[in-house]
Amino acid sequence: MSSYVLQQLVNGLTLGSLYALVAVGFSLIYGVIRLVNFAHGDLMMIGAFVTLGLVATGYVPWVIIPLLVLVGGFLAGATIERLAFRSIRNAPMITGFIVTLAVSVALQNLGILLLGGQPRNFLFPEVFRARVNLGPVQLGVIDLVIPAVTLLLALLLALLVKQTRLGLAMRALSENMLAAQLMGVSANRAVLAAFGLGGALAAIAGFFWGGKFGQIDPLMGLVPGLKAFVATIIGGVGSVMGAVVGGYILGIAEVAFVGFTPPSWSGYRDGFVFVLMILILLVRPQGLFGRDEEERA
Amino acid sequence: MLTLERATVRRGQTRVLDEVSLSVPGGKISALVGANGAGKTTTLMTLSGLLPLKSGQAVLEGPDGDLDIARTAPDRLVAAGLIHCPEGRQVFAKLTIEENLRLGAFLNKDRRAVARLQDSVYALFPVLGDRRRSSAGGLSGGEQMMLALGRALMAEPRVLLLDEPSLGLAPLITDRIFETLVALNRDRGVTLLIVEQNAMMALEVADQGYVMAGGRIVESGSGKELLGRESVLTAYLGVGM
């Protein structure tokens, strides 16, 4: 394979990792309570700005920052659930979706209000910005770190879902909320945990996004959030691991679109992603690993 | 052990339960029979804390005092030994048999105790033990009932509420299930409240029974008495409601 192709693959893996991180949380939440959380992408923005804040203080060592971002994301996700989503848990689907839309708008505009609409940036330490040569390809250390961390986190999440009591509770709730509650499973706690975990993963994606692409602003979560939804559809809604796979597929597809079409087409990348989404929804709405019922009217 | 006092439950404008009073004595088998739509499932859902009471009281007696069901969270009730085996079994088809049982004892954090409980369920229902790693969706109706029962037993219940255990099952299997239930009551002292459309079956094993129609209790007495009454037949068939 030519080095150009390999280079695109590397870029695709990095972008795909970020989509995967956001998509996984999204899928987890949907799996447990069937809520399409439109505000999920904005948790990425929160993670990015938490990073900015921590870096700006100058005190916090870089080793600790990602951990704090994870914690911050967890708390943000859980708080939002507790405040906005718990009350509407039994409301019709559309109400839930509208509330998530409202939360998203609120978060974005709070961001603009408190932080200003101007893009900001922070820089990862030298170590990560260094470039290495891996055979014919040149990549930043960060391009190795991002997929590695993503896969590690995905693995940990998979273990949690499969092997732990909490994971069992989530899987039971996902299948039959009433029966699960008859076993003494606390829906409140499991849902809170799902939102928290999703928030943590989205936040760390924001951390990486800011470091990789150099620019953050309060509206940054919108389009990636929607694209993460597309990734979830590709992987199959309801399948957490499918979301990871979907994220990578989408990332690689998007980079391939930009990399292998005439340069004048590159502005169409977002349109491409959503045309892809519509095609998938028409042809195979359950995605690759979809376990949910047919999503057709 | 378990009582409902003039309980009224509303769904929208209808009174699905209308001033229902019944008591489930500890250590005995009680039956609640009636036609479809009489309110039997609603009664059970109210007793396990899933439905709010418009008026009236629901109380679970326990060694640590009485619990007001309407004010207690469902998981607290489970912890207090009140287990509800829902209509249609509702096993988790996508989870394994093992996981289903584990869920039954969800509130029990002692892994070894849970393992012992699982073994005792496998001893009771060998079929489940043979297929413990396969998904519950592959079980037959009767096997799912066994799983549902086993799952309920994992919680070491003091009171077991069963909603239509015979639903969709062949007579032979139903017999087997009821035998198990009677043995459960006799040997382990588990209090049972069995809701059934198959009134004969339930009343035969019951120490006492209630007949429900249109959200109200219309007959009560010992199992044997009720079996003999013509009015029971009427209520059961829904005639003259």
Added chain:
Amino acid sequence: MSARLRPSPWLSALLLALTLALVALLLERYGGGYYRTLAKLTLINVILAVSLTMTNGFTGLFSLGHPAFMTLGAYVAVAFTYPAGRKSFAMPDLPELFGGIEWPLPLAALIGAAAAALFATFAGLALLRLRTHYLAVATLGLIIIVQTLALNLDGLTRGGRGLTGIPRLADLPTIAAATFVIVVICWRIKHASLGRAMLAVRENEMAARCFGIGAFRLKLLAFVLGAAMAGFAGALLPHVVAVMTPKSFGLTLTFTLVAMIVVGGQGSIIGAILAALTISLGTEALRPMEEGLGLYGLTQVIVALALILVLIWRPRGLFGLNEPLVRER
């Protein structure tokens, strides 16, 4: 529903027409430019809210795609109304036959509406089989697709730089008249058998189908009609503010429209009108505070929080209580 004294529909229509005419006349005579513009924008919001009520509220589908149709309608209409002299400069890729024409706004807006309707037909055929939230996100995707096209086909649209100098052809009487017509159309649809069929689909689609109601075609009809009205409204807007960019109609607008129909109550035309008025005028009232204090984004936060509260406490909306589901005879 208890029998209440309801004004006859003709009376309501007359009242509406008189109110609009009065407002338009007063503002034309005595109002300053600011108030006239405010009235124009508010009325456009009313059109949007009512049309979204028809698309979403009547048949119960959940489309968030109105801004996409607005964008399309706007660019198409502007192609017809833009001053001929500057057209070749601003939009060099526009085909020859557009070059010389400069058509009046109502006509151009209707063409814009038709273009939006055409696009909506194809989009609807593809998407309307999807269930609720998939449909919602798919229609959001439509917005992004249309925006991407508008951004990149800059020979036609001037891309991100946007079009300026659009003639201010939208005067208040025109907009008021358009509002009146559209409200009446939606009202008539709602209270005709078409509307009842749509409402039946919303309440219980399976049951409606059993009665021979072609659910899909009704949804498509509601979708396309709503899109046409959105396209029309979208065509009007740039002729009020003289500027148009691909991002003019985006996600914020989606949210505002959703807020309007939620507050107004699903399927209620009066509710939509009242909600559009409240939210438009309310946000406008808040604007001085936002700009004065430099707190950009505050208005949106307030609207969003208010919407969340409304949904938590009054899932059926604030206003949509008075209108009968179908007209009593």
